[in-house]
Amino acid sequence: MRKYEYISNEMRRRIREEYYSADQPIPDELSLAKEFDCSRMTMKRALDILVSEGMLYRKRGHGTFIIKSSIHDLPVSVTDRENLGLTKLLANKQIESSIIQFDVEFPSNEVAKRLSIEKNVPVYHIIRLRKVEGEPYVIEKTYMPSNLISELNEEVLHGSVYRHITETLKLTIAGSHRKIRADKPTELDRKYLECAYDDPVLEVEQVAFLNTGEPFEYSFARHRYDKFVFSSVHIRK
Amino acid sequence: MRKYEYISNEMRRRIREEYYSADQPIPDELSLAKEFDCSRMTMKRALDILVSEGMLYRKRGHGTFIIKSSIHDLPVSVTDRENLGLTKLLANKQIESSIIQFDVEFPSNEVAKRLSIEKNVPVYHIIRLRKVEGEPYVIEKTYMPSNLISELNEEVLHGSVYRHITETLKLTIAGSHRKIRADKPTELDRKYLECAYDDPVLEVEQVAFLNTGEPFEYSFARHRYDKFVFSSVHIRK
DNA sequence: CAGTGGTCTAGACCACTAC
DNA sequence: TAGTGGTCTAGACCACTGT
Numbered sequence: 001m002r003k004y005e006y007i008s009n010e011m012r013r014r015i016r017e018e019y020y021s022a023d024q025p026i027p028d029e030l031s032l033a034k035e036f037d038c039s040r041m042t043m044k045r046a047l048d049i050l051v052s053e054g055m056l057y058r059k060r061g062h063g064t065f066i067i068k069s070s071i072h073d074l075p076v077s078v079t080d081r082e083n084l085g086l087t088k089l090l091a092n093k094q095i096e097s098s099i100i101q102f103d104v105e106f107p108s109n110e111v112a113k114r115l116s117i118e119k120n121v122p123v124y125h126i127i128r129l130r131k132v133e134g135e136p137y138v139i140e141k142t143y144m145p146s147n148l149i150s151e152l153n154e155e156v157l158h159g160s161v162y163r164h165i166t167e168t169l170k171l172t173i174a175g176s177h178r179k180i181r182a183d184k185p186t187e188l189d190r191k192y193l194e195c196a197y198d199d200p201v202l203e204v205e206q207v208a209f210l211n212t213g214e215p216f217e218y219s220f221a222r223h224r225y226d227k228f229v230f231s232s233v234h235i236r237k
Numbered sequence: 238m239r240k241y242e243y244i245s246n247e248m249r250r251r252i253r254e255e256y257y258s259a260d261q262p263i264p265d266e267l268s269l270a271k272e273f274d275c276s277r278m279t280m281k282r283a284l285d286i287l288v289s290e291g292m293l294y295r296k297r298g299h300g301t302f303i304i305k306s307s308i309h310d311l312p313v314s315v316t317d318r319e320n321l322g323l324t325k326l327l328a329n330k331q332i333e334s335s336i337i338q339f340d341v342e343f344p345s346n347e348v349a350k351r352l353s354i355e356k357n358v359p360v361y362h363i364i365r366l367r368k369v370e371g372e373p374y375v376i377e378k379t380y381m382p383s384n385l386i387s388e389l390n391e392e393v394l395h396g397s398v399y400r401h402i403t404e405t406l407k408l409t410i411a412g413s414h415r416k417i418r419a420d421k422p423t424e425l426d427r428k429y430l431e432c433a434y435d436d437p438v439l440e441v442e443q444v445a446f447l448n449t450g451e452p453f454e455y456s457f458a459r460h461r462y463d464k465f466v467f468s469s470v471h472i473r474k
Numbered sequence: 475c476a477g478t479g480g481t482c483t484a485g486a487c488c489a490c491t492a493c
Numbered sequence: 494t495a496g497t498g499g500t501c502t503a504g505a506c507c508a509c510t511g512t
Contacts, residue, residue, distance in 0.1 A: 002499085002500070002501095003500080003501075004500080004501090025478090028477075028478060028479080029479070030478090038501075039501060039502045039503065039504090040479095040502095040503085041500095041501070041502075041503090042500080042501060042502080044479080044480085045500090045501095057446070058478090058479060058480090059478085059509090059510075060478070060479045060480065060508065060509050061477075061478050061479065061508070061509035061510030061511075062478060062479080062509080062511070063477090063478060063479080063510090064478090064479080067446070116305055177291055178468065179466045179467070179468050180417055180439075180466065180467040180468075181439060181462065181465070181467070182419035182420075182437040182439040182460075182462040183419075183437065183462060184435060184436070184437060184462075197435060198421060198435040199421070200419040200420065200421060200437025200438075200462070201419060201437075202417075202418060202419040202439075209294065209304070223419075225418065225419040225420060225421075225437070228418070229416045229417065229418045230416065230417040230418070230467075231414070231415065231416050231417075239480085239481070239482095240481080240482075241481080241482090262497090265496075265497060265498080266497080266498070267497090275482075275483085276482060276483045276484065276485090277483095277484085277485090277498095278481095278482070278483075278484090279481080279482060279483080281498080281499085282481090282482095295497090295498060295499090296490090296491075296497085296498080297489065297490050297491075297497070297498045297499065298489070298490035298491035298492075298496075298497050298498065299490080299491050299492070299496090299497060299498080300491095300496090300497060300498080301497090301498080475511100476510105476511095476512090477509105477510085477511090477512105478508100478509080478510075478511100479507105479508085479509085479510100480506105480507080480508075480509095481505100481506085481507075481508100482504105482505080482506085482507100483503105483504085483505075483506105484502105484503105485501105485502085485503100486500100486501080486502075487499105487500085487501085488498105488499080488500075488501100489498085489499075489500100490496105490497080490498085490499095491495105491496085491497075491498100492494100492495095492496090492497100493494085493495090
């Protein structure tokens with residue numbers, strides 16, 4: 001494991017277990033670096049992670065402090081830093097995926113543009129309903145280029161596409177761009193999410209990339225408004 | 238200006254102006270470091286920023302590449318990295334703020350907890366309607382501790398509270414935690430946002446912190462669903 | 475003033491990729 | 494194997510804070 005990761009994990013554990021008093025600054029970077037037998041840069045990098053998680057804040061010339069409200073807050077909802085797919089995110093819940101549509105087609109202009117592919121590259125067009133503990137949770141409409149994501153079949157779609165990508169195809173997911181908006185329910189939403197005419201849906205539009213920079217997924221996830229909150233931590237630089 | 242910021246800006250400009258071919262890796266870090274007369278670490282840090290913006294991706298052992306779709310995408314909507322307040326965000330638009338409520342009160346348990354203050358510390362309780370180019374845009378319900386954010390008055394509320402905080406009070410905003418959800422419109426929403434019974438709203442709940450780690454704002458911004466999209470870039474580490 | 479974090483350097487070695 | 498990015502070091506100086 002990388003040194004800065006190990007140190008970061010250890011410091012996170014200490015803070016959660018209140019090893020350090022939340023009323024005082026934690027030890028300064030040089031002392032911690034000595035304790036962990038690393039350079040100050042590496043110590044700094046380890047603490048940077050906790051700062052970006054909203055667990056610590058720094059005051060130049062003064063010290064590094066614990067953000068009290070962070071200690072007992074465990075992030076239960078989907079965050080900004082995660083990009084896992086439902087299966088891993090709600091690993092302890094019973095998840096069911098039913099396939100509403102599973103086609104191969106030529107991409108529209110919009111889809112081709114988002115996936116950075118030519119219009120003659122076939123794309124999978126998948127619509128799935130995901131249920132959590134038997135309750136409808138989200139409808140996902142997904143486009144994936146067939147040349148990149150191969151061997152997709154109904155068995156995979158009933159389970160986890162993300163696991164297929166990372167474990168079977170040995171690809172590495174690098175990140176995504178997302179847009180989040182509220183919308184009125186479509187007929188499809190009402191039917192499958194079992195929502196009323198005046199129940200809003202929360203839509204997450206996403207383009208996800210591999211570590212090669214190639215977009216492998218363009219998707220719209222439409223969530224029941226009463227079952228999904230998108231969380232985000234923003235730290236100004 | 239910091240060296241890595243300058244370099245980062247220059248590289249962003251070059252990429253946008255297609256100084257580098259998008260089909261090839263950009264020059265390696267050591268060459269760029271020589272060109273910019275900096276160490277490789279500093280060059281790396283400058284490029285890190287562009288990677289986190291979704292403009293570049295790296296392939297270890299291979300090089301650093303431009304994400305094509307990023308070149309012409311200008312971020313028009315609110316992003317994850319911004320925390321500015323409307324006034325600065327839409328600086329070229331005509332923004333009008335009307336005050337629906339402006340009170341001082343003792344905080345509820347929930348508000349006291351979010352702002353990390355005692356229940357005997359008075360908080361401002363503000364409701365504003367923000368209009369952009371004459372059209373209703375968002376209703377903001379905001380709680381701010383009166384001991385931290387002082388000298389708040391109607392004049393400030395008609396303009397920019399963020400400017401008041403940064404310029405008049407000389408405080409530094411460090412970041413925020415946000416939750417985004419869809420909701421049905423309340424009576425207040427319908428009245429001021431001029432939306433129908435079945436028009437959803439997009440709610441952004443936010444706790445914003447100063448660089449001292451003290452929360453200074455707990456707010457709910459309720460947006461018309463047809464006028465607001467929340468954007469987010471997520472890069473896996 | 476002493477002590478803190480912010481930036482930057484000039485190197486080193488390692489892990490991975492393409493050839 | 495050569496070239497790339499990823500990590501890490503041991504220092505340096507600077508900017509800012511509180512006393």
